[in-house]
Amino acid sequence: MVLISDEYYHDPGAVLKEVKQSDPDLIISSRCTEIFGDSETTAAFYYSRDTLQSFSFEQNPQLTKIGSYSFYKCTKLTSIDLSSCTKLITIGEKAFCLCSSVQNLLLPEGLKTIFKYAFSGLKLTSVEIPSTVSSMYDHAIADSQTLTSITFREGSQLLFLGNNIFIGTKLTQITIPQNVNSINGAFCNGVKTLEIVKVHQNNNYFIGDNRAVYNKDYTTIYFYAAGSGTSYTIPNTIKAISYAAFISAEFSSIIIPDSVTSIGAFAFADTKKLTQITLPKSIKTILSACFAESSLTSITIPDNVITINENAFRNCNSLTSIELPENISSIGGGAFPISNNLQITFKGESLMYIDDQMLLMTKNNSYISMFLNSTSTSVTIPSTVKTIKSSSFKDKKNLVKVLCDGTSQLEIIENYAFQNCNSLTTIPDFPNLKSVGMYAFSNTKLSSAISFPESLTLLDEYSFASVKTLPSVSFKSKVENLTIKDCSFYACSSLTSVLFIDCRSDIYIGSKVFFECTSLSAFNIISNIKTVGNSCFMNSGLNTINFENSETSFNTLPSMFLKGCTNIEEIIIPTNIEIIGNECFSETSISYISIPDSVTTLSTQCFSGCSQLDHVDISSTSGLTTIMGSIFEGCTSLSYISDFRSSKFVCVNSTIYDVGFS
Numbered sequence: 001m002v003l004i005s006d007e008y009y010h011d012p013g014a015v016l017k018e019v020k021q022s023d024p025d026l027i028i029s030s031r032c033t034e035i036f037g038d039s040e041t042t043a044a045f046y047y048s049r050d051t052l053q054s055f056s057f058e059q060n061p062q063l064t065k066i067g068s069y070s071f072y073k074c075t076k077l078t079s080i081d082l083s084s085c086t087k088l089i090t091i092g093e094k095a096f097c098l099c100s101s102v103q104n105l106l107l108p109e110g111l112k113t114i115f116k117y118a119f120s121g122l123k124l125t126s127v128e129i130p131s132t133v134s135s136m137y138d139h140a141i142a143d144s145q146t147l148t149s150i151t152f153r154e155g156s157q158l159l160f161l162g163n164n165i166f167i168g169t170k171l172t173q174i175t176i177p178q179n180v181n182s183i184n185g186a187f188c189n190g191v192k193t194l195e196i197v198k199v200h201q202n203n204n205y206f207i208g209d210n211r212a213v214y215n216k217d218y219t220t221i222y223f224y225a226a227g228s229g230t231s232y233t234i235p236n237t238i239k240a241i242s243y244a245a246f247i248s249a250e251f252s253s254i255i256i257p258d259s260v261t262s263i264g265a266f267a268f269a270d271t272k273k274l275t276q277i278t279l280p281k282s283i284k285t286i287l288s289a290c291f292a293e294s295s296l297t298s299i300t301i302p303d304n305v306i307t308i309n310e311n312a313f314r315n316c317n318s319l320t321s322i323e324l325p326e327n328i329s330s331i332g333g334g335a336f337p338i339s340n341n342l343q344i345t346f347k348g349e350s351l352m353y354i355d356d357q358m359l360l361m362t363k364n365n366s367y368i369s370m371f372l373n374s375t376s377t378s379v380t381i382p383s384t385v386k387t388i389k390s391s392s393f394k395d396k397k398n399l400v401k402v403l404c405d406g407t408s409q410l411e412i413i414e415n416y417a418f419q420n421c422n423s424l425t426t427i428p429d430f431p432n433l434k435s436v437g438m439y440a441f442s443n444t445k446l447s448s449a450i451s452f453p454e455s456l457t458l459l460d461e462y463s464f465a466s467v468k469t470l471p472s473v474s475f476k477s478k479v480e481n482l483t484i485k486d487c488s489f490y491a492c493s494s495l496t497s498v499l500f501i502d503c504r505s506d507i508y509i510g511s512k513v514f515f516e517c518t519s520l521s522a523f524n525i526i527s528n529i530k531t532v533g534n535s536c537f538m539n540s541g542l543n544t545i546n547f548e549n550s551e552t553s554f555n556t557l558p559s560m561f562l563k564g565c566t567n568i569e570e571i572i573i574p575t576n577i578e579i580i581g582n583e584c585f586s587e588t589s590i591s592y593i594s595i596p597d598s599v600t601t602l603s604t605q606c607f608s609g610c611s612q613l614d615h616v617d618i619s620s621t622s623g624l625t626t627i628m629g630s631i632f633e634g635c636t637s638l639s640y641i642s643d644f645r646s647s648k649f650v651c652v653n654s655t656i657y658d659v660g661f662s
Helices: none
Strands: 025-028 054-057 079-081 104-106 126-129 149-152 173-176 196-199 206-208 212-215 220-224 231-233 253-255 298-300 321-324 343-346 352-354 359-362 367-371 378-381 401-404 472-475 481-484 497-500 506-509 522-525 529-532 544-547 592-595 615-618 649-652 655-658
Parallel strands (some): 079 104, 126 149, 321 343
Antiparallel strands (some): 206 212, 352 359
């Protein structure tokens, strides 16, 4: 075992960062209060993850926090023993995620929070959760096919069981701890091996019968042990079936009493052996993904149902018959599977109908729920349509052209609307468009320039991602704010032009928006662009980036802003920038950089891998107060850094020192 060198501790000696020791067995100082991490590349053991086999602590460790991604993908690590870290409070998101050789996990009393994916993808067989843990988030201990046992120590302070905490495990039984007051039915999503669920005798909120969990007065069912039997009868006192209560259940038969008036989203999702079900007469809504990926063959929707939400019967590929009531007035996008064998019938004079093209719409043609024709190459949207619902046209592999029978009134294109329509080349103009949802056009082949209208307020995440044929886009929004969210044009490899034409909105650009847009050669950061996210132009084809009036509306150039933009040879940093983020300009082709007086912080590896960089000018009146690690790592041509002196640093003969260095 080798003690980690003092050079990797910061603030002073309390925060462990950027460990570059290749020794397989490392000892962490007792002085360390935080193992740093906030992303994969800034994690404490990012540079050691291929060599680290074990770690331990000096006596009486002061550790209180293990940051996000700290040990992410340390694939040779075999054991995690934190039992001596009695002051540890928080384990961050993905802290030990994909440490795929770890077979043992020991957690200390005193620990309070385990964040998302903290221990996902390990080879555990059993885990004990300390009594002090009050919060566990999605996938906290998940995706471990060897994990058969979870024990909550007596006196557990855990307050809720959230979504997918133990997904991808092989648990056979579990006991709901005594202080849990909230249960998400999907906390054991997909755990079809679960045969027994118990409730701690001192729990004041829930009661169980070894197969299911109810509230104390037996009016709501919250959770069912998926592998507990082949049939189930819900008690006739039950009025509500909670969110995901029967998700992944292995039964082939269930009886729902007429006392039930509401059924939660995902309630019967992934019930692969369920072929028939009779729904209670009093329900009014079938919520999102309620029966998604079940094996139902036919279903009659009760007369009182007026709403079927999105994806309600998604991927129910055995479904051949659906009878809808006369009063149905709203059907969400992607509600039904696409199958030539599916017969949809309406009772009486329904407010919904299916037109000759197989568009499922409201009778006033105000919104489209689904396109039920999987073979058509074109479709004409009525001009009166204002909303295209989520997943309406998703996966229509043959669809080439979308037309409109007049001037379109379309305002909203919801999430996934045209996702994976990988033959789609043509869409009409939408002059009243306000928002485009997540993944709405991702993986299509749109091949004409898109001019977004003055009304546009939102492009959501991945809205046009991987549209590799899209040549150009322009914006002319006149609304108060225009938000272009993360990855909107991710990997649009033919995109050559992005223009803001008399765009008067305040513009907010997210992370990785133009990531790997390899044909994009120039971009203007205009004054009304208020934010730009991390990795915005990473690995793009940019050779020129201009800042209007040499200033920006923000004071930080974000992490990995231009990383990997190998065509960029010159960058003029705006005169109001204060912070240059992690890896901001790394792996570009710049040969010269001038750092203005306004810059106070050079973050980790901000110029790393700039192999042609040979000259750095820093003003003699520099305001630099923070220089983090490895800022010029891999700058093999660097021969000159100008002399300067700031309040914290001095540079002499191209070497930067702390002011107090002697």
